[in-house]
Amino acid sequence: MIEHIVFYMLAAVILLSALGVVLLPGVMHSALCLGLCLAGVAGVFASLGADFVFAAQILVYVGGIAVLILFVVLLAGSASDLVTRQINVQWLPSLMICATFIWSFLKITAYFSGIGAESAPAPTVRALAGAMLGDYAVAFELISVVLLASMTGAVLFGRRKTE
Amino acid sequence: MTLSNYLALSGALFAVGFFGVLTRRNIIGILMSIELMLNAANINFVAFNRFLYPDRYLGHLIVVFIITLAAAEVVVGLALVMAIYKNLKSVYVEDYNILKG
Helix, strand or coil: CHHHHHHHHHHHHHHHHHHHHHHCCCHHHHHHHHHHHHHHHHHHHHHCCCHHHHHHHHHHHHHHHHHHHHHHHHHHCCHHHHCCCCECCCHHHHHHHHHHHHHHHHHHHHHHCCCECCCCCCCCHHHHHHHHHCCCHHHHHHHHHHHHHHHHHHHHHHCCCCC | CEHHHHHHHHHHHHHHHHHHHHHECEHHHHHHHHHHHHHHHHHHHHHHHHHHCCCCCHHHHHHHHHHHHHHHHHHHHHHHHHHHHHHHCCCEHHHCCCCCC
């Protein structure tokens, strides 16, 4: 019973704040709603027993990406954003595409409706660490190369022209 | 809770993010909507791992990789947005036509 209450509250928080991200006219409000939505997704991870992913979501998404987007909103925003139109003219076809997607996706998920969890969640950190430094060590090292490349790219694009 | 509840939540979140990508005029709003879509995919991975393979953790591993790649993507994307904003003084994607030559 308590599981249902937690799930539906998290779903309400996630979907309402996601609608806020998409529909609110001010980008600042959208960025704050994005932080709330990412925290709600972290709650879903916790309710699914994914402890390491929950911590990584809080650290990287809520603590890193949401704050970074807030900084860019502060740097690139202007006061006229609140009164200009934020939705383009093709919103009706987009709405129909998304409604079709949701309808067909709900049809597909009915196929999985009988599957419940049969065991309690167990701690995952030891198994994840073993996999990262064992079978998936190459992917782990490649991810660090990607992070280095993205840091170099951010410095390259963000620097001031010196001439 | 069953697997289909989590899949429905993830599908709805993905559709909201997709609607944002299709309709927002602000480039920062589009980037935020892309983050919503990535989070919907992450919920799917963790839910399938929990309900179908509860003794293996490959889904969690994939989600950690996706979170890292999303961080890299948003860092480079926002650096590009700031570089374009310094030149064009606009965050609306209709004005972004400087690749046209």
